[in-house]
Amino acid sequence: MKLESALLTNFILSTVPISSIEAREITNSFQPMKLKKGDFLLRETHISDDYIYLEKGLMRTFVHDLDGNEITTDFFLENSMVFEVTSFFNGVRSEANIQAITHCTGFRLSYQELNKLFHQKSAFRDFGRAILVKAFMASKKRNYRMINRTAEQRYRELLSTSPQIFHYAPLKHIASYLGITDSTLSRLRRK
Amino acid sequence: MKLESALLTNFILSTVPISSIEAREITNSFQPMKLKKGDFLLRETHISDDYIYLEKGLMRTFVHDLDGNEITTDFFLENSMVFEVTSFFNGVRSEANIQAITHCTGFRLSYQELNKLFHQKSAFRDFGRAILVKAFMASKKRNYRMINRTAEQRYRELLSTSPQIFHYAPLKHIASYLGITDSTLSRLRRK
DNA sequence: ACAATTTCTTGCTTTATGTCAAGAAATGTT
DNA sequence: AACATTTCTTGACATAAAGCAAGAAATTGT
Numbered sequence: 001m002k003l004e005s006a007l008l009t010n011f012i013l014s015t016v017p018i019s020s021i022e023a024r025e026i027t028n029s030f031q032p033m034k035l036k037k038g039d040f041l042l043r044e045t046h047i048s049d050d051y052i053y054l055e056k057g058l059m060r061t062f063v064h065d066l067d068g069n070e071i072t073t074d075f076f077l078e079n080s081m082v083f084e085v086t087s088f089f090n091g092v093r094s095e096a097n098i099q100a101i102t103h104c105t106g107f108r109l110s111y112q113e114l115n116k117l118f119h120q121k122s123a124f125r126d127f128g129r130a131i132l133v134k135a136f137m138a139s140k141k142r143n144y145r146m147i148n149r150t151a152e153q154r155y156r157e158l159l160s161t162s163p164q165i166f167h168y169a170p171l172k173h174i175a176s177y178l179g180i181t182d183s184t185l186s187r188l189r190r191k
Numbered sequence: 192m193k194l195e196s197a198l199l200t201n202f203i204l205s206t207v208p209i210s211s212i213e214a215r216e217i218t219n220s221f222q223p224m225k226l227k228k229g230d231f232l233l234r235e236t237h238i239s240d241d242y243i244y245l246e247k248g249l250m251r252t253f254v255h256d257l258d259g260n261e262i263t264t265d266f267f268l269e270n271s272m273v274f275e276v277t278s279f280f281n282g283v284r285s286e287a288n289i290q291a292i293t294h295c296t297g298f299r300l301s302y303q304e305l306n307k308l309f310h311q312k313s314a315f316r317d318f319g320r321a322i323l324v325k326a327f328m329a330s331k332k333r334n335y336r337m338i339n340r341t342a343e344q345r346y347r348e349l350l351s352t353s354p355q356i357f358h359y360a361p362l363k364h365i366a367s368y369l370g371i372t373d374s375t376l377s378r379l380r381r382k
Numbered sequence: 383a384c385a386a387t388t389t390c391t392t393g394c395t396t397t398a399t400g401t402c403a404a405g406a407a408a409t410g411t412t
Numbered sequence: 413a414a415c416a417t418t419t420c421t422t423g424a425c426a427t428a429a430a431g432c433a434a435g436a437a438a439t440t441g442t
């Protein structure tokens with residue numbers, strides 16, 4: 001048994017009610033991977049083949065808007081799953097980039113490996129579905145917050161739930177994630 | 192074979208590459224259902240047990256914000272799947288309501304039935320996952336639009352992609368969906 | 383350690399959207 | 413048909429956030 005994967009096994013067990021043996025089997029299907037700060041896990045126009053458990057580090061997804069500006073659409077904290085749903089599950093070219101904000105370590109599954117597990121192991125089916133549901137829920141919550149919270153409230157919420165992000169990510173990434181300009185974010189910070 | 196389910200079978204076949212026989216088997220697991228205009232498929236605080244193919248009609252999801260106002264978070268057009276992901280898949284009380292805007296007809300699966308199919312039929316696994324992925328993609332796109340489009344652009348986009356909504360839904364539902372007030376929407380319409 | 387680059391702050395001005403309120407139009411009910 | 417209710421429009425005013433620009437501070441590369 002690989003020592004490094006204990007965090008992943010715990011993550012799986014905390015996600016879905018399966019046995020430790022099943023969780024360890026799933027863990028062992030993943031392969032270790034790492035990224036240096038600034039490295040890309042995925043570049044736009046490429047096809048994603050990475051379904052990642054991020055053990056340590058911080059990552060972000062960003063897209064380019066019509067004027068060529070980067071818009072950060074998601075931050076990924078450690079002890080969570082990282083994947084670009086559209087490109088990974090549909091095998092199409094990605095419009096999004098995924099980049100390491102800090103040095104990152106984690107574990108990886110390819111689409112082929114994931115599919116094999118998905119059809120063979122009922123425990124993995126439940127896990128995979130739970131991960132999809134969780135990410136979908138997070139996206140819906142984000143939508144809702146954009147509508148019924150002010151920029152300042154969104155800022156405060158992010159600050160209190162994910163202070164790590166403020167420690168490592170530049171303001172412009174955070175600002176575009178919050179849907180405001182970096183000038184506005186700078187002013188919010190002063191308060 | 193039930194005549195009414197041909198649209199659902201076609202929908203399944205257009206979603207995922209499986210055989211007609213498999214699609215028809217899946218179709219036959221669903222039970223017909225209908226709702227009158229204004230009826231609720233789901234009320235907040237209840238637990239959703241409905242995974243619906245909406246064959247005909249128009250529905251919406253809404254939540255209440257802190258001031259008690261209704262915020263429409265989604266419209267469902269005909270020939271699509273309708274479900275409240277959080278409550279349905281996690282078996283928790285819903286914060287959202289799902290309401291029929293027009294008379295609706297469709298086909299239903301309970302969570303128990305869905306799970307049985309999910310673990311028994313690989314064709315259904317692929318379908319179920321594709322539906323989750325599609326809904327998740329739509330949510331991400333919506334997030335992105337809220338950040339990098341003006342209210343007017345979002346209005347025009349909705350108008351051109353889903354004119355049915357404007358035919359049946361009152362302005363205040365559409366306005367809250369777009370993240371603006373009904374006054375602002377009224378002014379946008381004038382143009 | 384220095385220069386180059388990027389990030390952050392701040393002031394001024396403009397614009398989009400919200401708030402409140404009132405009346406008109408449409409819709410539903412008996 | 414008459415009334416009640418809801419929906420839609422419009423005006424006057426307030427405000428949050430954007431746009432632009434310049435300088436200060438921090439970070440990075442050599």
